Amino acid sequence: MSSLFKSRILSAVFFLLSGLLAAPVLAGGEVNIYSARKEDLIKPLLDDFSKQSGIAVNLVTGKEEALLQRLQSEGANTPADVLLTSDAGRLSAAQKAGVLQAVKSETLTAHIPASYRDPEGYWYGLSVRARPIIYAKDRVKPGDLSTYEALADPKWKGKVCVRSSDSVYNQSLVAGMIAHDGEAKTEAWAKGLVANFARPPKGGDRDQIKAVAAGECDVTLANTYYLGGMVDSQDEADKQAAAQVAVFWPDAKTTGVHVNVSGAGVTAHARNRDNAVKLLEFLAGDSAQRWYAETNNEYPVNPAIPPSATLKSWGEFKADTLNVAKLGELNAAAVRVMDRAGWK
Numbered sequence: 001m002s003s004l005f006k007s008r009i010l011s012a013v014f015f016l017l018s019g020l021l022a023a024p025v026l027a028g029g030e031v032n033i034y035s036a037r038k039e040d041l042i043k044p045l046l047d048d049f050s051k052q053s054g055i056a057v058n059l060v061t062g063k064e065e066a067l068l069q070r071l072q073s074e075g076a077n078t079p080a081d082v083l084l085t086s087d088a089g090r091l092s093a094a095q096k097a098g099v100l101q102a103v104k105s106e107t108l109t110a111h112i113p114a115s116y117r118d119p120e121g122y123w124y125g126l127s128v129r130a131r132p133i134i135y136a137k138d139r140v141k142p143g144d145l146s147t148y149e150a151l152a153d154p155k156w157k158g159k160v161c162v163r164s165s166d167s168v169y170n171q172s173l174v175a176g177m178i179a180h181d182g183e184a185k186t187e188a189w190a191k192g193l194v195a196n197f198a199r200p201p202k203g204g205d206r207d208q209i210k211a212v213a214a215g216e217c218d219v220t221l222a223n224t225y226y227l228g229g230m231v232d233s234q235d236e237a238d239k240q241a242a243a244q245v246a247v248f249w250p251d252a253k254t255t256g257v258h259v260n261v262s263g264a265g266v267t268a269h270a271r272n273r274d275n276a277v278k279l280l281e282f283l284a285g286d287s288a289q290r291w292y293a294e295t296n297n298e299y300p301v302n303p304a305i306p307p308s309a310t311l312k313s314w315g316e317f318k319a320d321t322l323n324v325a326k327l328g329e330l331n332a333a334a335v336r337v338m339d340r341a342g343w344k
């Protein structure tokens with residue numbers, strides 16, 4: 001036998017084995033997930049789910065827009081049973097596109113507060129992310145800060161860093177403000193904020209935090225898990241930057257801190273609908289909620305589960321009780337407002 005032939009046989013055997021390993025035949029059948037969340041953020045949870053339920057999990061990860069397009073073009077032929085993604089804006093975009101179905105589950109409604117799920121059950125929040133003000137400890141006193149609205153005050157001229165209006169996190173924040181203050185007032189606010197920008201928006205949430213630490217600006221808006229990731233980082237520069245800044249919980253006396261969710265919905269054409277619901281129930285359950293809180297510095301949706309030590313160190317806050325579904329409903333209005341305000 002030639003060595004080339006041998007290696008072909010070996011690779012064929014390996015291929016078969018790896019195929020079997022990827023999709024083990026389990027008694028409970030299977031469930032197929034399209035996930036915009038990175039594999040290392042959810043894989044250990046999914047492995048736990050398989051072990052406990054006997055249901056095999058097949059995971060496809062990708063970018064939010066690409067997965068949504070894929071679901072739309074696959075239509076009734078989609079292999080996906082569950083769409084997992086971050087931000088209520090994206091969940092509601094999927095709902096509007098018709099790729100999700102309504103699901104009722106007592107377990108889900110018992111574990112997930114009403115403001116963190118779609119009223120009709122098209123999607124459920126599975127982790128909470130807060131978007132507070134993050135400020136330079138050496139240049140800003142907490143007493144200088146109060147609300148998101150107050151960041152438009154001319155006293156912050158040249159001192160605000162914020163990422164671009166393309167970011168769904170900012171779109172959702174602005175959508176929340178429209179829900180509370182109306183479109184005209186929010187537009188005036190956005191104009192004031194843009195006038196205070198220290199630089200044209202660039203980079204992600206981490207980059208804004210680093211810019212505050214580096215003295216390019218004094219305040220920013222960022223999701224807490226980015227700062228949590230920097231605090232817990234192996235990278236010395238990240239750790240040092242995180243040590244220069246602190247969290248301020250805005251709107252404590254008014255509407256509360258802007259919060260959003262990562263979440264999931266069952267697809268409109270799910271072939272494994274029951275397994276898909278079981279998976280969502282597992283992700284809303286105690287062990288999975290604890291894992292989210294410890295591993296990714298997100299807040300559990302289930303209020304009975306404590307957040308990570310890093311999150312606890314920033315203190316408690318009042319979260320906005322607006323249903324996050326509103327953030328999706330008002331997304332188009334938010335984009336218009338930011339556009340008119342010249343928020344790049």
Ligand code: FE
Pocket residue numbers: 086223
């Ligand atoms: Fe993120």
